[in-house]
Amino acid sequence: MKQPFERVVTTHGRTVLRVCRAVLGPVDADDAWSETFLAALRAYPDLPADANVEAWLVTIARRKALDVVRRAGRHAVPVADVPDAAVPPGGLDLDLWAALGALPDKQRRAVAYHHLGGLPYDDVAALLGGTAAAARRAAADGVATLRRTYPRFAEEGSS
Amino acid sequence: MDEVGTVALRDDDELRRLHGRLVERAAADGLLDVAYRTVDSPVGPLLLARTPAGVVRVAFAVQGHDAALQELSDRVSPRVLEAPSALDDVARELDEYFAGTRRTFDVPVDLRLLDGFRRSVVEHLRDVAYGRTASYAQMAAAAGSPRAVRAVGTACALNPVPLVLPCHRVVRSDGSPGQYAGGASAKRTLLALEAGAIGA
Numbered sequence: 287m288k289q290p291f292e293r294v295v296t297t298h299g300r301t302v303l304r305v306c307r308a309v310l311g312p313v314d315a316d317d318a319w320s321e322t323f324l325a326a327l328r329a330y331p332d333l334p335a336d337a338n339v340e341a342w343l344v345t346i347a348r349r350k351a352l353d354v355v356r357r358a359g360r361h362a363v364p365v366a367d368v369p370d371a372a373v374p375p376g377g378l379d380l381d382l383w384a385a386l387g388a389l390p391d392k393q394r395r396a397v398a399y400h401h402l403g404g405l406p407y408d409d410v411a412a413l414l415g416g417t418a419a420a421a422r423r424a425a426a427d428g429v430a431t432l433r434r435t436y437p438r439f440a441e442e443g444s445s
Numbered sequence: 446m447d448e449v450g451t452v453a454l455r456d457d458d459e460l461r462r463l464h465g466r467l468v469e470r471a472a473a474d475g476l477l478d479v480a481y482r483t484v485d486s487p488v489g490p491l492l493l494a495r496t497p498a499g500v501v502r503v504a505f506a507v508q509g510h511d512a513a514l515q516e517l518s519d520r521v522s523p524r525v526l527e528a529p530s531a532l533d534d535v536a537r538e539l540d541e542y543f544a545g546t547r548r549t550f551d552v553p554v555d556l557r558l559l560d561g562f563r564r565s566v567v568e569h570l571r572d573v574a575y576g577r578t579a580s581y582a583q584m585a586a587a588a589g590s591p592r593a594v595r596a597v598g599t600a601c602a603l604n605p606v607p608l609v610l611p612c613h614r615v616v617r618s619d620g621s622p623g624q625y626a627g628g629a630s631a632k633r634t635l636l637a638l639e640a641g642a643i644g645a
Contacts, residue, residue: 290479290518290525295467299460316463323467327476330523 288335291327298340299323301403302347308386308398309351321350344403348413385435386428393428400425468528478522480531481514487543487638488631491608493532496521499553500535503606505627520558539608545642548575550609558605562590566600573614576643578636580618602626608635 302322306315325346333342386394392414399410400421407418407425414421471477479501481494492510494502494517501521504513518525534552541547549571556564569587573579579587584597601612607626613635617623625632 287515288518288523290514291523292481292514292525292527295464295526299463300456303456303460303463316459319463320466320470323463324470324474324476327467327471327524327526328474 288330288333291330294326294330294339294343295323298343301340302343304402305344305347305398306351308394308402309348310354311387314351314354318347318351318354321353322347325350340404341406341409344399344405345409345413347403348399385432388435389428389431393424393431396421396424397428397432401429464527468526468531471524471526472528472531476524477526477528477531478524479517480526480528481517482527482529482532482536483510484536484539486539488627488634491539493535493539494525495532495535496555496557498555498557500606500609501555501558503608505607505631507628508626516558535609542608543638545638548642552609554606554609556605559600559603562588562593562596563600563603565589566597567604567606567610567612570601570604570610570612570615573611575611576639578614578616578620581615581623582618584615598624614639 299319303315303319306318306322309315310318322343326343333339386397389397395414396410399405399413400407405413407421410421410425411418414424468477468480472480475497477497479494479496481492481502484491484493489506490510491506492502492504492513493500494504494513502513502517504510514525538547538550538552542550556567559567566584566588569584572587573584581594581597581601582591584601585591585593588597590596597615601615602624604610604612604626607613613625613627613632615623616636622629622632622636
């Protein structure tokens with residue numbers, strides 16, 4: 287029995303937005319979110335009833351995020367080339383994506399797919415290339431850095 | 446409010462805006478198979494749902510709106526989205542009906558949830574005029590099976606679009622209201638509303 291698509295949007299919309307922001311930054315994330323749910327709506331009737339809907343959505347979101355990047359003709363990294371120094375975001379604009387953007391690419395994507403997107407490490411490894419163990423290490427390194435650069439991560443990451 | 450709370454509220458606004466955009470694009474691409482909204486009414490909150498063909502479901506709160514949406518997902522299409530503006534015309538006609546200024550509904554109806562005898566019975570509901578009633582036996586005769594009185598009762602109880610197709614006007618032969626999917630008191634309210642509007 288498949289639940290109405292509205293339930294899919296209300297249950298997972300926030301997660302997909304976080305993943306899109308983590309990969310793209312806040313502006314392009316809107317487009318990726320829209321493309322993700324439109325594509326998901328199109329394919330939804332054919333999705334097996336026992337599928338992991340969240341993993342399916344995050345996989346689509348990743349593809350759509352890459353499409354947005356390609357269209358824009360530039361790299362996905364919102365804040366590039368500063369792997370060791372977090373950008374100190376100012377005032378209320380402090381947000382998780384900014385701290386994530388300061389991570390090295392592989393760590394950032396591992397954190398986004400696993401901690402924000404809810405994908406198991408096997409699936410994260412399939413997206414990143416390499417082994418599940420390597421994906422787990424990259425995510426752990428990313429989280430360790432975030433604990434220093436983004437103090438709220440602990441509480442948000444546990445939600 | 447703390448910063449985390451502020452961020453969460455901003456996300457809620459953003460997600461509402463994105464949801465609205467998704468509904469627009471789904472409709473433009475022909476992917477909005479079932480649109481729904483809820484409205485308040487004198488007989489409680491109503492769930493209204495439509496397909497591109499017409500109104501497919503009106504559900505009372507006592508029937509369970511979530512259950513009604515799940516049934517639409519299972520039997521029509523899982524492409525179900527909350528799209529209030531897609532049902533503005535239905536909501537307006539219902540408002541006029543409850544205000545006593547509308548006696549028939551003009552919105553198209555999609556009866557795909559019913560077939561066979563039940564569908565035939567429900568289609569004949571339009572023949573019972575505003576402010577009038579018909580007995581289950583009269584409805585059975587109208588549907589071409591005079592002995593199927595019980596089956597008429599079942600068909601009325603399973604009418605997917607109550608109010609729009611007025612199963613509340615079908616009463617027992619002794620004149621008592623009888624069963625109603627929205628509850629016996631809702632049926633009395635509707636019959637009183639129509640009697641009052643006629644008398645006024």
